[in-house]
Amino acid sequence: MFTLVDLVQPDNLAEAYQILSDKRNNTILGGCAFLKMGSKRIGTAIDLTNLNLSYIREQASFIEIGAMTSLREIETHTQLREYFNGVLPKSVHNIIGVQFRNGVTVGASVYSKYGFSDLITALLALDTEVELYKGGRMPLVDFLNKPHEKDILVKVWIKKNNRKAAYLNLRKSASDYAVINVAVSMLENQWTIVVGARPSKAAIAVRASAALSKGKLSVEEIEGAAQKASEELSFGTNTRGTSEYRKVLCQVLVKRGIMEVLHANRSDN
Structure with missing residues (x-):
């Protein structure tokens, strides 16, 4: 549980930023869900409700x-x-x-x-x-x-545009964080493949996205893009899964995401 010395509710962004900048341990409060899981000591907590x-x-x-x-x-x-x-x-x-x-x-x-x-x-x-x-x-x-x-x-x-997108993830249980998550999108035949919970922050698989954008979207090209995404991005190990496990899951979920986007695109045409 976090602790705080003071709580303020500023009336404008300028005031909020000034208080935030005053001291190193002054902190903006969001919903506090993740703060509650730690033991951070906050000098002045800044509530943006107003x-x-x-x-x-x-x-x-x-x-x-x-x-x-x-x-x-x-x-x-x-x-x-x-x-x-x-x-x-x-x-x-x-x-x-x-x-x-x-x-x-x-x-x-x-x-x-x-x-x-x-x-x-x-x-x-x-x-x-x-x-x-x-x-x-x-x-x-x-x-x-x-x-x-x-x-x-x-x-x-x-x-706002006509981008088609899909989101997929794998969780060990409904109440747990994702072992890995993937988002795939396409706009005018230009693809974007994103992988998160690696367990580091989400990143775009740039080379895999570019390869998919240049292809004819055959089964082989789709599988190749999924493999490229797993190879160009790094994966780590934590209590939810190993790096090797995440790398395999990446290929599976990216392929499924691409197929889901293609299906959505055909349905709208």
Whole structure:
């Protein structure tokens, strides 16, 4: 259980960022689900409840998701189920339980760059950007590759297009984190293959994605892309599985994801 010395609820982002920057152990509170599992000592905890950052808004070209939006809101949102084959609601549906998903926020999940994050894997397969208070707006892939800096994630932007996507994962039990998770997407014959819970953070299999985009999508090419993804990405060992096990699972789930996207594309044509 974490401990804190003080709790504040700022009225604007500028005030929140100033307090965050004042001391090293000042911390933004999300849903606190993961903080509860540790023993972190927080100087001043910053609650963003008063900043109206819990929303899902559909704009002309983008979907905006506020940082304080819960995973449960992602799961149940009607419009999100209609975009990208419902990949975002599907990615969070099996995370532990409804009570847990009601507490976990999008901002905390993405900003923390958790290796086990199902949501990051799905977002990385889409045309996603993040908006930071200090750092501004940037592609999600760039944010994930940046060194950690104190900042506040304000919202996530997802470009609205005809991208088809699929999300798959393997869990040892319904209440556990994924052993591995995979997202695959395709837009105008350009493919993106993402693998997360390796157990390090999600990453795009760049070479495998490029090879699949140039092919004719024969069975052999699909299997080859799945194998390339397992070979170009690194895998580690933890209590949920070995690196070798994850590498094998990667091939299986990537192939299934590609086939699922192809089926969805044919169904819409």
